[in-house]
Amino acid sequence: FYAMTFIEKTCSVDFVQTRNIIAVALLIGTPLFIYFGWLSDRIGRKMIMMVGMLMAVLLYRPIYKKMFTLADTSQQQEITELKRIDKSHELSADGDSVVTTTITQFYGDENQVKQTMTMLTPKAGTDKLPKIENRKEVVLGTTAFWSMTGLVLIQLVLVTMVYGPIAAFLVELFPTRIRYTSMSLPYHIGNGIFGGLTPFLATMLYESSKTESNPGGDPFAGLWYPIIVAALSFIIGMIFLSNRKIAEVVD
Numbered sequence: 001f002y003a004m005t006f007i008e009k010t011c012s013v014d015f016v017q018t019r020n021i022i023a024v025a026l027l028i029g030t031p032l033f034i035y036f037g038w039l040s041d042r043i044g045r046k047m048i049m050m051v052g053m054l055m056a057v058l059l060y061r062p063i064y065k066k067m068f069t070l071a072d073t074s075q076q077q078e079i080t081e082l083k084r085i086d087k088s089h090e091l092s093a094d095g096d097s098v099v100t101t102t103i104t105q106f107y108g109d110e111n112q113v114k115q116t117m118t119m120l121t122p123k124a125g126t127d128k129l130p131k132i133e134n135r136k137e138v139v140l141g142t143t144a145f146w147s148m149t150g151l152v153l154i155q156l157v158l159v160t161m162v163y164g165p166i167a168a169f170l171v172e173l174f175p176t177r178i179r180y181t182s183m184s185l186p187y188h189i190g191n192g193i194f195g196g197l198t199p200f201l202a203t204m205l206y207e208s209s210k211t212e213s214n215p216g217g218d219p220f221a222g223l224w225y226p227i228i229v230a231a232l233s234f235i236i237g238m239i240f241l242s243n244r245k246i247a248e249v250v251d
Helices: 002-010 015-029 031-043 046-071 142-173 176-195 198-208 221-240
Strands: 084-091 097-106 112-121 131-139
Touching: 002 015, 002 046, 002 142, 002 198, 015 142, 031 046, 031 142, 046 142, 046 221, 142 176, 198 221
Parallel strands: none
Antiparallel strands: 084 097, 097 112, 112 131
């Protein structure tokens, strides 16, 4: 979900294309939950999860910088002769005049940028105010689309490395007499508090990165929160957890 929000909001990629990127990555990567669960039965849970978290710490920022670059047309060569301007005029159900102007720019790597301005002029005799809305959408070319999908898929692989073994891992940590309470409490604290606060804290980090010299802020500042959590989990896991296999279940 962080990836989806980043692609749509920060990179301004088209709404439908963003969903297609996420859907294709999920379709390809979901079987890996089963694979890493199966693998953990044979070589142990700990190292698979630790490797997944360590790779997340090392790869998150490079991945998101590459995602941002794929959708950033400011450094790409525009094909000016293909530039298109479409303008339409209609009356709304209330009789308001609506003029929509869409400027489509084309770039050498097949990316497109659609900048749409909608100007609403209220019907005479009403107390409504004129309104102008601007929207920018990036439509990725074929190469950029599949590159973006691959970068999301890499993140999904890291998720499956942790979540594939984790259900069995949590069950095996505690004896049956206290198992449900022992695994339920930390699991829901982890998901509810650490996971639930991710949008708020990531946004807060981004907003705090805005300065007078950089009013746009650092688009990657929010990544520090999941990176720090993954790093702490890796350190704690390497020190305190054992690499228990399926034959070593605690009863």
